[in-house]
Amino acid sequence: xxxxxxxxHRAPVPEAKLPRLLAGxxxxxxSLRWHELxxxxxxxxRRADRLIDVVEASGLTxxxxxxxxxxxxxxxxxxxxxxxxxxxxxxxxxPASLKDKVLLSRLPxxxxxxxxxxxxxxxxxxxxxxxxxxxxxxxEGLERVVQERxxxxxxxxxxxxxxxxxxxxxxxxxxxxxxxxxxxGKPTFAPPRPHERGVNGNPTLVHNVETLAHMAxxxxxxxRWFRGAGSPAAPGSMLVTVxxxxxxxxxxxxxxxxxxxxxxxxxxxxxEPLQALLVGGxxxxxxxxQAAWPVPMTHASLKGAGAALGAGIVIALPASACPLxxxxxxxxxxxxxxxxxxxxxxxGLPALADALGDLAYSGGQDGGVGRVxxxxxxxxxxxxxxxxxxxxxxxxxxxRAFPGEVRWHERTGSCDxxxxxxxxxxxxxxxxxxxxx
Amino acid sequence: MSVSLHGPGLxxxxxxxxxxxxxxxxASVLLGILTAGRFSTRRWPRFLSQGLHRNISLLVLxxxxxxxxxxxxxxxxxxxxTAAFIPFASSYKTAWLGLGAVALDMLxxxxxxxxxxxxxxxxxxxxxxxxxxxxWPVALAHGLxxxxxxxATWVFALTVxxxxxxxxxxxxxxxxxxxxxxx
Amino acid sequence: MSAxxxxxxxxxxxxxMCAELLPELIRLDPWGYPVLSSxxxxxxxxxxxxxxxxxxxxxxxxxxEASGKHR
Numbered sequence: 001x002x003x004x005x006x007x008x009h010r011a012p013v014p015e016a017k018l019p020r021l022l023a024g025x026x027x028x029x030x031s032l033r034w035h036e037l038x039x040x041x042x043x044x045x046r047r048a049d050r051l052i053d054v055v056e057a058s059g060l061t062x063x064x065x066x067x068x069x070x071x072x073x074x075x076x077x078x079x080x081x082x083x084x085x086x087x088x089x090x091x092x093x094x095p096a097s098l099k100d101k102v103l104l105s106r107l108p109x110x111x112x113x114x115x116x117x118x119x120x121x122x123x124x125x126x127x128x129x130x131x132x133x134x135x136x137x138x139x140e141g142l143e144r145v146v147q148e149r150x151x152x153x154x155x156x157x158x159x160x161x162x163x164x165x166x167x168x169x170x171x172x173x174x175x176x177x178x179x180x181x182x183x184x185g186k187p188t189f190a191p192p193r194p195h196e197r198g199v200n201g202n203p204t205l206v207h208n209v210e211t212l213a214h215m216a217x218x219x220x221x222x223x224r225w226f227r228g229a230g231s232p233a234a235p236g237s238m239l240v241t242v243x244x245x246x247x248x249x250x251x252x253x254x255x256x257x258x259x260x261x262x263x264x265x266x267x268x269x270x271x272e273p274l275q276a277l278l279v280g281g282x283x284x285x286x287x288x289x290q291a292a293w294p295v296p297m298t299h300a301s302l303k304g305a306g307a308a309l310g311a312g313i314v315i316a317l318p319a320s321a322c323p324l325x326x327x328x329x330x331x332x333x334x335x336x337x338x339x340x341x342x343x344x345x346x347x348g349l350p351a352l353a354d355a356l357g358d359l360a361y362s363g364g365q366d367g368g369v370g371r372v373x374x375x376x377x378x379x380x381x382x383x384x385x386x387x388x389x390x391x392x393x394x395x396x397x398x399x400r401a402f403p404g405e406v407r408w409h410e411r412t413g414s415c416d417x418x419x420x421x422x423x424x425x426x427x428x429x430x431x432x433x434x435x436x437x
Numbered sequence: 438m439s440v441s442l443h444g445p446g447l448x449x450x451x452x453x454x455x456x457x458x459x460x461x462x463x464a465s466v467l468l469g470i471l472t473a474g475r476f477s478t479r480r481w482p483r484f485l486s487q488g489l490h491r492n493i494s495l496l497v498l499x500x501x502x503x504x505x506x507x508x509x510x511x512x513x514x515x516x517x518x519t520a521a522f523i524p525f526a527s528s529y530k531t532a533w534l535g536l537g538a539v540a541l542d543m544l545x546x547x548x549x550x551x552x553x554x555x556x557x558x559x560x561x562x563x564x565x566x567x568x569x570x571x572x573w574p575v576a577l578a579h580g581l582x583x584x585x586x587x588x589a590t591w592v593f594a595l596t597v598x599x600x601x602x603x604x605x606x607x608x609x610x611x612x613x614x615x616x617x618x619x620x
Numbered sequence: 621m622s623a624x625x626x627x628x629x630x631x632x633x634x635x636x637m638c639a640e641l642l643p644e645l646i647r648l649d650p651w652g653y654p655v656l657s658s659x660x661x662x663x664x665x666x667x668x669x670x671x672x673x674x675x676x677x678x679x680x681x682x683x684x685e686a687s688g689k690h691r
Contacts, residue, residue: 555691
């Protein structure tokens with residue numbers, strides 16, 4: 001996987017509203033002292049659970065992909081019985097996403113502040129910060145920061161930095177809960193949901209690390225400040241990862257509602273002529289570039305455009321690449337990354353990868369697009385988790401966005417784009433764990 | 438109602454019910470293997486193997502109860518009821534009878550866990566159910582070793598036929614498992 | 621409110637007995653796993669659904685009765 005440079009300090013930010021999370025971002029991990037100078041010391045709220053009111057008022061939504069209102073989630077966990085548990089999900093299993101790694105490696109104190117505030121607000125007595133255990137350097141760095149903060153007396157609820165299995169499905173919230181309960185890092189069949197019964201049977205609050213980082217700033221500056229960026233329906237800022245054929249791929253902080261086109265230009269504009277954008281990562285949707293360009297990056301607008309905001313990943317597909325071949329590669333990866341628990345996914349995804357690969361590279365001699373389309377209803381919604389659904393959503397979107405491409409492949413067998421070096425990043429074998437335990 | 442507590446009547450009943458129990462147990466094992474092996478044809482659906490397996494297993498209990506009852510009631514051999522459940526508690530042919538008690542205990546565990554399957558879950562049930570592969574040969578050994586009908590060729594032939602059937606089905610099952618693993 | 625039926629896909633091993641006992645609602649995909657045409661069990665099929673749930677060797681079929689009771 002290519003290392004993406006972090007570009008925000010290169011591209012001039014026109015407004016004073018940003019950056020917020022990424023303010024003062026440097027090449028090295030920031031120290032606790034720097035963090036306190038930059039953002040001020042850890043805020044103390046009149047009542048610990050006042051945070052929930054403030055977060056609700058701010059309109060902050062989860063930054064892990066689902067976009068659920070963060071305050072509401074905290075309130076429902078806080079209302080549960082017994083000692084609660086907090087899980088900060090920094091695993092970021094999506095290969096094309098880098099925002100969480102940036103936060104955790106360069107600006108960890110924002111996340112840890114958010115964890116402490118959230119833990120106190122819901123009454124959590126245990127807090128886990130989860131990253132893939134294959135990220136050895138990240139784990140060490142976080143452990144150091146946690147110790148530094150502990151020495152400074154900062155986190156009353158001790159934060160346990162935990163390495164979870166380096167598999168794609170292990171970063172799903174029920175997988176993390178099962179792993180922390182001593183089981184394998186595989187998704188479980190609901191009910192119960194983590195916020196009802198999670199780690200050790202206790203109500204468990206699971207938040208993406210970026211969401212917690214936002215909370216750290218909201219607690220300092222208030223809900224009105226947070227709403228000073230973005231729009232009333234989609235307030236605040238968010239981190240996005242831009243990749244593919246742009247001049248400056250990297251992690252950017254944008255106001256909610258920034259259009260996809262504006263984001264591409266922020267990343268230096270197209271490196272070569274584009275044909276489409278993949279929005280939402282590998283469980284996301286392809287959008288033809290013309291249609292995508294003006295769409296604002298909010299959950300509602302992207303849903304209206306037939307896509308989803310997800311965890312803020314945008315990959316620019318150049319005209320020289322083949323969307324079918326790229327998608328076939330990704331589906332093959334997703335097929336290798338199943339938990340191996342549910343028949344329709346275990347058998348369906350490899351069959352889908354075969355059918356799509358056949359269409360991309362051999363013109364679909366073995367059944368063509370019909371075979372691909374026939375498999376989709378046999379796979380979606382038939383697993384215990386969203387893994388198969390994400391794959392089928394991606395395939396549906398490639399068929400919907402590129403009907404001409406499909407027809408071309410069926411008529412002529414392939415296209416020039418398949419010979420281009422692969423664009424969508426996939427992890428190397430060393431970065432993938434062997435098992436789930 | 439007076440019943441003869443010794444003499445050929447009960448003696449024949451014990452042996453007959455014992456033999457029928459063995460035949461039914463063999464049938465149950467065969468049907469269980471078919472069920473686990475997902476055997477089916479157009480006229481023999483999978484639920485048939487399973488349904489028959491479950492019902493015949495219950496019938497095994499009925500004939501086993503008769504077999505134990507007639508044995509205990511027969512004053513000629515004075516075998517106490519406890520010997521049916523506690524191995525080696527009888528002085529009459531201690532070892533072979535003991536095997537019968539072992540098989541009975543195992544059978545009770547198999548049936549009880551199956552009736553409570555929803556309560557103990559599939560994985561717990563499965564671990565106990567492997568015992569069926571031990572229960573059947575122990576019951577067979579009890580029948581052969583107790584020796585009362587060893588000289589009757591037809592009984593011996595029936596016993597051998599049961600053994601052959603279970604061996605054949607077991608082999609089929611192992612081959613099917615090997616095929617599934619290869620997939 | 622009528623009874624609803626669903627599959628626990630993790631427990632399911634593709635045995636296929638459910639499709640034999642409740643073919644009106646369940647058929648098998650090419651890999652032997654159940655596809656439910658509907659999650660709602662119409663009244664006349666309730667007994668058949670109960671039998672299918674009881675027959676599943678892996679206890680993977682779940683029925684929620686109209687009364688709210690879970691099987």
